[in-house]
Amino acid sequence: MNSERWQQVKQLLEEAIALDVSERRPYLDRACAADGELRNEVESLLSSHEQAGTGFLKSPAIDLTSAPPVPTRPGGRIGPYQIVAEIGHGGMGDVYGAFRADGQYEKQVAIKIVRRGSDTRSVLERFFKERQILASLDHQNIARLLDGGTTEDGVPYLVMELIEGEPIDQYCDAHELTITQRLEIFRQICSAVQYAHQRLVIHRDIKPSNILVTADGIPKLLDFGIAKILDPSGTAQTTITMAMTPEYASPEQVRGEAITTATDVYSLGVVLYQLLTGYSPYGGTTSTPHELARAICEHEPERPSTAILKTEARSSGERVPTVPQAAGHARERSPARLRRRLAGDLDNIVLKAMRKEPQRRYASVEQFAEDIRRHLEGLPVTAAPDSLGYRVSKFVRRHSVGVAATALIVLTVLGGVTATVREAQIARAQRTRAEKRFNDVRKLANSLMFDIHDSVANLPGSTPARKLIVQNSLEYLDSLAQESSGDPSLQRELATAYEKVGEVQGDIVTANLGDTAGTLASYRKALAIRRAVAQANPGSVEDRIALGGSLRHLCRFQLEAIGDLASALESCQQAVAATAAALQLDPANQKGREELIEDYTDLGSVQSGNGTGGNLNDPAAGLESYRQALAVAEQLAKDAPSDLGRKRLLATLEGQTADSLLETGERVEALRHFQQARAIFEQLAASDSIARLNSVVVLHYIGDVFVVDEKFSDAHAYYSKELELASSISAADPKNIAGRMLLAGANINLGYCLVEMNRVREGITRLNLALGQMNELLKTSGAHQVQTDIALAEVFLGQGYEHLNDSASAFRHYSQAFETYSAITRADPKDAGIRVNLAQLYDRFGGVYVKSGDTTKAEAQYRQALEIADSLVSASPRNVEALYAQANTYAGLGDLSIALAQTVPRGPVRSKHTADAQDWYTKSLSTWQKVLNPSRISPKGFEVHSPSEVARRLSECKAGLAPANKPVVNRAP
Known part of the structure; x- marks a missing residue:
């Protein structure tokens, strides 16, 4: 077939596809006349088109060439998991619902396994890349990786959080969410995508079917199967494999050009367009893949506010709305109200995200979400309609011949165009500078996340790898911070980076390098940046909340790691004030309420202690703070019973409240709260490492209740469980300081209990073991908590020797404890x-x-x-x-x-x-x-x-x- 003949076939095919099926035969009768060969060719292609089905555009391109799925029977096993049913399939493999069946714990999961026949080298590489990506992502709106492995016959699989929900567009329509509600839920997905971008991950396949919303209204981003890891240098990347979903693909994806974070911004814009209007931006003008690709690359989408009013002609001649009337009623009770709601800001925001040129879109997903926030709060947005100069330049590119005939007109407006070009050049220079800074931050994020990840992959514990962060990042961060003034987006990312570095340097709440002075310096740098951003943006709820969080981190570190009680109290009070100010602007803000819970929790710790560090020894005041925090936590957990983060927070507050109740003498009530905390932590511990750590602490506290009640056999049982769990955590990562502290603390508790049970010699042996463990820790970490635990062990040894009437040994151990306590008091006389x-x-x-x-x-x-x-x-x-x-x-x-x-x-x-x-x-x-x-x-x-x-x-x-x-x-x- 020559090119002329193909053009004829192609034109007839496209026109036939645009018709109803019943109209195609009469059309071909007229168009092909007696040319039977032409008709046969067109009908053959029409038949192939029908077999492909309308689902062609809704599946990633990779699906179109994959082998048929190999079914896995219900009841079959993949590793320790038993298959229940197939719940989906894609280009690389199939997804099954399953549950843990080896008796370790009960949990429903989703298992993704490479399909037999598709396990080519490239597919396997992509599958392992997806596992690497998911392992680096821990966000409440991203489906979590729980496990992974290889089947007995060598097929790799991933075990993921099972998300029971509806695609975001179906959920919004089924629940008839308003435009405001749709925007709020969309911002949560923006948060997830921005989180991935900060870790150098581009999703590349954002669409409604990859965003499921749970029954609690929590959106979850799924399927990083075709995601891309950015080059740490920030250089844009191209890919030969055009893995994408065409309806949501960006122009650069369709053309096979460089992929950047702007690609995800575009796809998010398409999703938002659909959520707001119920209409695909190109769905009404395309019927073939070729037409869709051309529309994505060349046609400007209709404004959302006008798209909902468009009509189309049916074969009967009747014109009907392109967007059903139900869409308007579901969103704003009527199409007219919906049009008014969309006109202006929302039109501009959506169209800016969907601009053809990546550099003209939002520079980041964070900026996209920020414009939505500003719109919701009635503030000016950055998105604006295209300028005259831009529209003229687009016209020139589309109609170069016609422009030649109107050169005189162009000359008359040349001065204006020149000014516009000049402004564009300045804007490009500023944008180039901003992009360089963003790429620098991405480079830092790569150092923080992937250096660690790659090192941990071959190590039994992650602590040695963390040295890479401090060695490569601090000097770089300091120089970057000097140029961050006036760029709040970069300042926010820098503050987060400083907090991350500080955490790794010497924060005792996690595995660290024992550099407490370095942590304090990094936290203070982060705080200075947060203050500057909040002061420059007084109407920003998010910045006030972030300031409260930064103050809280500093307070916690001052309290637990260095024992600076006065500074901790001041930091905590300022944290409460900052978060309260944010909630005055937005009382229902979920993140703000969660932060206020944390702020009050740490205030309670300063007032009465939580088993770590010093405190003001005012349990009644601490109890009041914990009860206020607990009341909010209970409500948040009730609102979203499947939210693991809220459950963990509730359990923590139950434990804090119980600790204060114990100190005030209300031991029965204290035990009830401790047991509630333990039940929640044990439920979470199977898939949550933080919950496992907290389970150790709660077992300790329950043992303490029984000790004070002089029920030493019960206390011994709980302390033994504490030791068993702490030992397993420490063995998993022997260089993790936090795990080693838990182990030593468990030995102190058990040794003390043995003394009180009149198993004095046995108890003294156990206490000496704990003392040795703590003294080893002191060599690498001078943390306040280590020092106080050593002193406590000395006290308990002294009491043990008094039981043996060995006054000299008792006096020696009391003296050791006295020296430690005296030194701490000299450094902080207010530590009650x-x-x-x-x-x-x-x-x-x-x-x-x-x-x-x-x-x-x-x-x-x-x-x-x-x-x-x-x-x-x-x-x-x-x-x-x-x-x-x-x-x-x-x-x-x-x-x-x-x-x-x-x-x-x-x-x-x-x-x-x-x-x-x-x-x-x-x-x-x-x-x-x-x-x-x-x-x-x-x-x-x-x-x-x-x-x-x-x-x-x-x-x-x-x-x-x-x-x-x-x-x-x-x-x-």
Whole structure:
């Protein structure tokens, strides 16, 4: 067939496709007349077109050449997972619903497996690339990778979060979401895509069927099977394989040109166009792949506000709306209201995202989402209609011959065009600078994410690889920050990068390098940037929330890692204020409410502690903060019961609330909250490493409740579970400091419990093991938490040796703890948590001196203890640990008076000592009355004189009897 003949066939085919099926035969009768060969050729192509079906444009191009799917029967096994049913298939393989069937845990999942017959080298490379990409992405709006492996016959598979939902366009229509609601849900997807871009990943196949919305209204971005990893240099990339879905493809994809993040911006624009109008921007003017490709590359889409009013002619001659009336009613109750809603900002925003030239679209998805936010808040947007100069240049390119005939007209407006060109050149220079900066940030993101990823792939633990971040990034970040003024988008990314680097340097909440000074410096740099951005954009809710988060991170680090309590309190109060200011602008803002929960949580930690670092030792104030946070967390979890992040947050708040309840003496209520937290964490632990860490902490706290209740067998059971889980976490990554701290802490708890169970020697051995582990940690991390845990282990060893009546060993260990606590107090005199520990230690020293017969030194120690305890109670009358210390010291002074009475014969002096003892015991009992449910074990684990023991000794004094037993062992009778 020659080219002329092909053009004739092609024209007839395109015209026939545009007709209804019933109209095609009469048309071909007229058009082909007696040319039977021509008719046969056209009809053959029409038949192929019909067999391809309308689904041709809705599947990635790669699907068109793939082998048929190989079915996997329900009940079959892939690794430890049992297949339930096929739920989808694509170009590389098939997707099955399944569940974990090896008894480890129960969880429904989606399994993607390469289809037999399609497992070519290129497909396998793409499949492994998808696994690499998914492993690097952890975002609430991206379907998560849970597991992966290879079947027995060598076929690779991925195990992913099972998303039960509807495509975003169907969900929005089924629930008749308004335009505002559609924009809000669309912004969440923008957040997911921007997150991927920051990690150098371009999706390349964004379309409604790859965005599922759960029953809770949470959108999830799926299928990174044809995603592309950007060159770290920021150089645009081309690809020979045109893997895409044509209806949502960008012009550069269709032409096989360079792919950048602007490609995803375009596809998001098409999706938004469809969500707003119910209409594909090119669907009404194309019927063949060739026409669609030409429309994408050459035709400007209709404005959304006018597209919804378009009509088309039917064969009957009737004209009907292109967009059904139902679309208008579903979105804004009527087509007219919908048109008014779309006209202006939304027209401009959508069309800017869909501009033919990548450089004329939004520079990033973040800017796209920001314009939508500004529109929703009634603020000016950056998107604007095309200028006259641009429209003229487009006209010239399309009609060069006609322009030659109107050159005189062009000359008359040359001055205006020249000015426009000049402005365009300036704009291009500015855009080039911005793109270079963005590429620099992408290069940093590559260093942060992929250097680590590649190193971890061949290492048993990730900690050594993290050194690459600090070595390659800090100097680079500092130089980039100097040029970031006036570019809020870049400033935001820099702040995030500083926070990430700081976390890796020395934040004890994760695996780190032990560089706490470096972390503090990086967090302060991030905070300075956040403040500048928030001040420059006072109406930005997101920037105020980000400022609150930055302050909260700094507060947490100051509290837990370096023990700077005063600075932590100030940072936390500022965090609450910043987030509260954001919520004044948008009270229903979900992210803001989540941040406020975190802010109040850390405020509670500063006020009363959460098992780590120092605190103000005001459990009642801390309890109030935790309860406020818990109330918001409960509501958020109720609104979205399948949201794992909200569940984790709720469990954390349950634990924090319980800890404060324990310190105030409300142990029954504390145990209830701890058990609720444990149930949630254990539910999440199978697929959530953070939940596994928190499970260890909650087991610790439950054991503490039973210790204070003197139910040591129950405590031993929970501490043993804590040790087992901590051991497995530490073994998985032996260089992870956080895991090693959990292991050492578990050994401290179990050793302490064994001492209280009268398995003293066994307990001392365990405590010495923990002490060795902590001292090893101290060599690589001077974290405040490590130091306080070492001191606590020394205290518990001292108490153990007192049980063995080995006063010298007890004194030695108490002295070691005293040195640590004193050093911390000198650095931060406001740390009430450490000061109350000092009071308890002075009391322990007093008891040892009484036992050795040195009553002068004993009295001096008791007086020191009382001075601290009195000042703490005076400053905070509800400070329960301080009340324990005060009551115990009064009882110790009573013991001292009894010891003095026993050194003199009967007479006035002895009577005076006995009377003093009665006064001290009476004061002790009076103080105990201020404590709810007092025990002989303080909330921090110090042994004390129980109220019943003090009452017995007071009764003996009043009867004129010196207690027959030595009262210094501090054991219950």
